Amino acid sequence: MLRVAVIVALIPLWACGEQSRASKYEILSGTVEGVRAETGQLRVRPDDERHGRDENRKVACLLTSDAEVYINDRFSSFDAIEIGDAVELVGYREQTPHTERFVVALAQITRNEPPPPEPELASPSTQPTSQRQEK
Numbered sequence: 001m002l003r004v005a006v007i008v009a010l011i012p013l014w015a016c017g018e019q020s021r022a023s024k025y026e027i028l029s030g031t032v033e034g035v036r037a038e039t040g041q042l043r044v045r046p047d048d049e050r051h052g053r054d055e056n057r058k059v060a061c062l063l064t065s066d067a068e069v070y071i072n073d074r075f076s077s078f079d080a081i082e083i084g085d086a087v088e089l090v091g092y093r094e095q096t097p098h099t100e101r102f103v104v105a106l107a108q109i110t111r112n113e114p115p116p117p118e119p120e121l122a123s124p125s126t127q128p129t130s131q132r133q134e135k
Contacts, residue, residue: 024092028102032085032109033058037078040065042104044087060101061089071109085109 034043042061063069069076071085081087090106 025090025105026092028059028061028089028091030059030087032081032083032087035081035083037081040067040078042081042087044089044102060099061091061104062101063104063107067104067107069107069109072111072113076109081107081109085111 028044028046030044030046032042033045035041040063042063044059044061046057046059063078067078069078069081071080086109088108088110089102089104090108091102091104094101094103
């Protein structure tokens with residue numbers, strides 16, 4: 001009985017040690033310097049300190065086929081990305097034989113544009129939609 005109690009007491013400690021693993025996903029923020037819509041490639045100049053503030057530093061990025069692109073919080077397509085866009089990318093680094101690239105799963109682009117116009121709403125009618133017929 002004592003052996004079972006010790007095993008039951010140690011199970012939570014063992015489970016906690018096995019779960020924690022660092023995610024390979026990270027955030028890359030910067031400015032779009034180049035776009036190749038036909039291949040899903042971007043070139044981004046990073047603007048955070050982790051990647052250095054070197055003006056000549058560029059990161060090659062590849063959007064996966066199921067990557068999501070949002071421009072000002074609206075779902076969009078890769079074709080809508082423009083040079084000069086401020087971008088935050090979520091993805092992971094992939095080593096290839098000749099270079100390193102950032103594989104993108106999510107792209108969030110922020111542009112200074114006015115909000116879309118408000119939709120025209122139909123005014124409520126004063127007539128009830130159905131009337132009861134009395135017999």
